[in-house]
Amino acid sequence: MRTLIFATNNQNKVNEIRKVTEGKFKIITLSEAGINIDIPEPHDTLEANATEKSTVIHQLTNQNVFSEDTGLEVAALNGEPGVKSARYAGEGRDFQANIDKLLLSLENITSRTAQFRTVISLILDGEEHLFEGICKGHILFQQIGQQGFGYDPIFVPEGATQTFAEMTMDEKNNYSHRKKAVSKLINFLSGL
Numbered sequence: 001m002r003t004l005i006f007a008t009n010n011q012n013k014v015n016e017i018r019k020v021t022e023g024k025f026k027i028i029t030l031s032e033a034g035i036n037i038d039i040p041e042p043h044d045t046l047e048a049n050a051t052e053k054s055t056v057i058h059q060l061t062n063q064n065v066f067s068e069d070t071g072l073e074v075a076a077l078n079g080e081p082g083v084k085s086a087r088y089a090g091e092g093r094d095f096q097a098n099i100d101k102l103l104l105s106l107e108n109i110t111s112r113t114a115q116f117r118t119v120i121s122l123i124l125d126g127e128e129h130l131f132e133g134i135c136k137g138h139i140l141f142q143q144i145g146q147q148g149f150g151y152d153p154i155f156v157p158e159g160a161t162q163t164f165a166e167m168t169m170d171e172k173n174n175y176s177h178r179k180k181a182v183s184k185l186i187n188f189l190s191g192l
């Protein structure tokens, strides 16, 4: 089975992606690879940040590697927080502060459509390939649920009645941006 390093420091992403790639390819995390760095995300697009993360780890290891960058794009906020999702409320990268700021920004706004967008950058044999996954939905007026991470407690995907934070990981994966992007990656690898 093929082995890929997953260039992330977010264990929630590792758990979600491992769940859907079991038996397809083997994932090595940065800590399992003995790499302890805070990968920079300096760019203003998800694509460029994903490329940055996979490139940094590829240059360090010379191994096949993938990374992903995800943003929550809110229509009424012209796509914000988007690429700034992790640091929306400041450098502390605090999930709760980010949710509080977003709910405040949308306080009197009834149009609440939003989407999560994930971009995966795969570097395979030195060549980059990008895969995108989008999950449309809407933002609630208050948070509900304890599971998941990040903005999950305020996001209800289209076709569901619960937030991502009320769902099990398998239920979230029925809708999720990340799952859709990873499915494209799996299809690509299985077609080689």
Ligand code: ITT
Pocket: 007, 008, 009, 010, 013, 041, 068, 069, 070, 071, 072, 085, 086, 095, 116, 148, 149, 150, 151, 152, 164, 178
């Ligand atoms: P990396 O090490 O992979 O960069 P990160 O946590 O910095 O991990 P991102 O920059 O891609 O990841 O994520 C932006 C933020 O968007 C992240 O911190 C979460 O708060 C939020 N986010 C990402 N995926 C999410 C999901 O599936 N559900 C809810 N929030 C999510």
